[in-house]
Amino acid sequence: MALARAWAIGLLGIDGRPVEIEADIGAGLPRTTLVGLPDPGLREAKERVRAAVRNTVGGWPDQPVTLGLSPANLPKVGSGYDLGIAVAVLAAAGKVPATRLPGTVLLGELALDGRIRPVRGVLPALLAARRAGLTRAVVPAESLFEAVLVDGVRVGGAARLAEVLGWLRGEQELLTAEPPAEDVAAGVPDLVDVLGQPEARWALEVAAAGGHHLLLSGPPGVGKTMLARRLPGLLPRLAGEDSLEVTAVHSVHGSLSPSSPLVRVPPFVAPHHSITPAALVGGGSGLASPGAISQAHLGVLFLDEACEFGPKLLDSLRTAVEDGEVRISRQRGSVSFPARFQLVLATNPCPCAPPREADCSCSPSARRRYLGRLSGPLLDRVDLRVRMRPITAMNGRECGEPEPTEQVRARVLRARERAALRWSDHGWRTNAEVPGPVLRREYALPASATALLDTGLRRGSVTARGADRCLRIAWTLSDLAGTERPDADHVASALEFRDRRAA
Structure with a gap:
C-alpha cells in the first residue's frame, strides 16, 4: 500500500479553499475511485488523467487507486484538479519523488496526450493559496500571465505533464514570467468628443465624484451612450486589493486579457436587453458563476434602452444596488460575488422616440406603460435623473468648447479626496456609500x-x-x-x- 498527497484549490465564487488530494494505491483488482463531492466534470477526471499518465510515462497503476478530495463536504467543481490528481497518483506509485509537493499548489486540466490546458480562476485560487500559507504553485503555461500577479507565491508554468514530472525529479525548471506592463489609459474614450449637453455632462461629473447612480433620458442620437462610455475615464484608477478583486472576478469569468491581465481601469459592462436573469445577476447549474453585475464590480453597469430590459430584469438589480454584492443559492451550495457598481440607465421617452418631442405619435397611456417598466422602487435608488435635449449646433459653440476628460477628472479626484478624508474613520470612500x-x-x-x-x-x-x-x-x-x-x-x-x- 502507498499513499501520497498534493494540493489544489476549490473555488466558491471568488473565494478559494485549499483542497488536499490524497492518492492511495492498495491491493486487489484494478479500479479508480474518486470521492469528495466531485461534480460531473470532475468525475470524468479519472479517464482524462489515466489517459494523460499512460501517454506520458507509459502506464497507470494496475492496483486499486482511491482518490480523496478533502474537505469532503466542499463541492468540487471543474477540471482544475487534473494535474494534482495525476501527480498524487504518480507519487504514490513511486514514479516521481514527493519532496516538492508539500506547500505546492497544482492547477490545470489535462488533455489525453498530457498537455496542460488553462483553467479559469487561477488568480483567486493563488490568492487563496497565499492566505493558506502555501508558497509555491504550478499552473498551465497559458495562465502564467495572471498567476504572476500574486506576490508571495513562487509560480512556475508548464505546457505538458512531462515538464511537471521533470521538475519534481529535479531534472528541469518550470517556465517563469514577469507581470506585463500596461497602459491604464488605453481604450478610454474622451469627453471632448461629446457636443453640448451641459446638464448631462455636469450630472456625469457629479455621478463620478460621489459614486452615484444615473438615469439619462432623451430621444435617440443625443449622446446618452457616448456619455455613459466616458464615465470610467472620470473614475479613479483601481489599485491594490481593489484591482486584484476585480481581476479575480474576470479571471473566474474567463475574460482576462493576456496582454494586460491586471484590471486598472474601472470596468464598463453594457449587456444587451435580451440578456437572461442568470447572465445579468449570475447563475448556472451546480455552483453559480458571476453575472454582468459582478463583472462591473467597482466600475459601471450601463443598461442602454433600459425600458426594453423588462421589469423582472430591472427589479433584480434592486438588492445588488443596495448591498453591493449578490448572493446566489444553487443545489450544490451558495456563493456570493461582489457587485458594487455604478448603475447608468439610458432610455427613450417613449416607444416611437422621434427626434422632436412634438412629433411623438404615442398615446399618453403608451408612454406611461413604456416608462412604467422602470419601477418606482428602482427609480428611487437612482440618485441622478437627467433629461437630455437634441443637439442644435454641430460645432458645439453654443455651450463653449467641450472639456476633455483629464480636466473634468481632476475635479472629480479632488472631490473624492475630500469625501474619503471625511469618511476615513468609518471606512467609506464615496458619499454614495x-x-x-x-x-x-x-x-x-x-x-x-x-x-x-x-x-x-x-x-x-x-x-x-x-x-x-x-x-x-x-x-x-x-x-x-x-x-x-x-x-x-x-x-x-x-x-x-x-x-x-x-x-
Missing part, C-alpha cells in the same frame, strides 16, 4: 439648508430613501464646490436631480 442615519445625525445639516427637502417629504414627493440620497448628492456638490458642508443651494440642486419628470 454613507448610510442615511449618519448623514441625519452625526453630519446633520441646519434646518435652513434642508427646508426645501423637508417640504418635499411633507408633500410626499420625496421618499425617506430619496431624502437620504438627496443628502448624499448635496455632500458631493459641496465637495465639488470645495465648501466645508452643503448649503440650501446644494440641497435644492440635489432635489432637481431627483425630479421624477426627468424619467
Whole structure:
C-alpha cells in the first residue's frame, strides 16, 4: 500500500479553499475511485488523467487507486484538479519523488496526450493559496500571465505533464514570467468628443465624484451612450486589493486579457436587453458563476434602452444596488460575488422616440406603460435623473468648447479626496456609500439648508430613501464646490436631480 498527497484549490465564487488530494494505491483488482463531492466534470477526471499518465510515462497503476478530495463536504467543481490528481497518483506509485509537493499548489486540466490546458480562476485560487500559507504553485503555461500577479507565491508554468514530472525529479525548471506592463489609459474614450449637453455632462461629473447612480433620458442620437462610455475615464484608477478583486472576478469569468491581465481601469459592462436573469445577476447549474453585475464590480453597469430590459430584469438589480454584492443559492451550495457598481440607465421617452418631442405619435397611456417598466422602487435608488435635449449646433459653440476628460477628472479626484478624508474613520470612500442615519445625525445639516427637502417629504414627493440620497448628492456638490458642508443651494440642486419628470 502507498499513499501520497498534493494540493489544489476549490473555488466558491471568488473565494478559494485549499483542497488536499490524497492518492492511495492498495491491493486487489484494478479500479479508480474518486470521492469528495466531485461534480460531473470532475468525475470524468479519472479517464482524462489515466489517459494523460499512460501517454506520458507509459502506464497507470494496475492496483486499486482511491482518490480523496478533502474537505469532503466542499463541492468540487471543474477540471482544475487534473494535474494534482495525476501527480498524487504518480507519487504514490513511486514514479516521481514527493519532496516538492508539500506547500505546492497544482492547477490545470489535462488533455489525453498530457498537455496542460488553462483553467479559469487561477488568480483567486493563488490568492487563496497565499492566505493558506502555501508558497509555491504550478499552473498551465497559458495562465502564467495572471498567476504572476500574486506576490508571495513562487509560480512556475508548464505546457505538458512531462515538464511537471521533470521538475519534481529535479531534472528541469518550470517556465517563469514577469507581470506585463500596461497602459491604464488605453481604450478610454474622451469627453471632448461629446457636443453640448451641459446638464448631462455636469450630472456625469457629479455621478463620478460621489459614486452615484444615473438615469439619462432623451430621444435617440443625443449622446446618452457616448456619455455613459466616458464615465470610467472620470473614475479613479483601481489599485491594490481593489484591482486584484476585480481581476479575480474576470479571471473566474474567463475574460482576462493576456496582454494586460491586471484590471486598472474601472470596468464598463453594457449587456444587451435580451440578456437572461442568470447572465445579468449570475447563475448556472451546480455552483453559480458571476453575472454582468459582478463583472462591473467597482466600475459601471450601463443598461442602454433600459425600458426594453423588462421589469423582472430591472427589479433584480434592486438588492445588488443596495448591498453591493449578490448572493446566489444553487443545489450544490451558495456563493456570493461582489457587485458594487455604478448603475447608468439610458432610455427613450417613449416607444416611437422621434427626434422632436412634438412629433411623438404615442398615446399618453403608451408612454406611461413604456416608462412604467422602470419601477418606482428602482427609480428611487437612482440618485441622478437627467433629461437630455437634441443637439442644435454641430460645432458645439453654443455651450463653449467641450472639456476633455483629464480636466473634468481632476475635479472629480479632488472631490473624492475630500469625501474619503471625511469618511476615513468609518471606512467609506464615496458619499454614495454613507448610510442615511449618519448623514441625519452625526453630519446633520441646519434646518435652513434642508427646508426645501423637508417640504418635499411633507408633500410626499420625496421618499425617506430619496431624502437620504438627496443628502448624499448635496455632500458631493459641496465637495465639488470645495465648501466645508452643503448649503440650501446644494440641497435644492440635489432635489432637481431627483425630479421624477426627468424619467
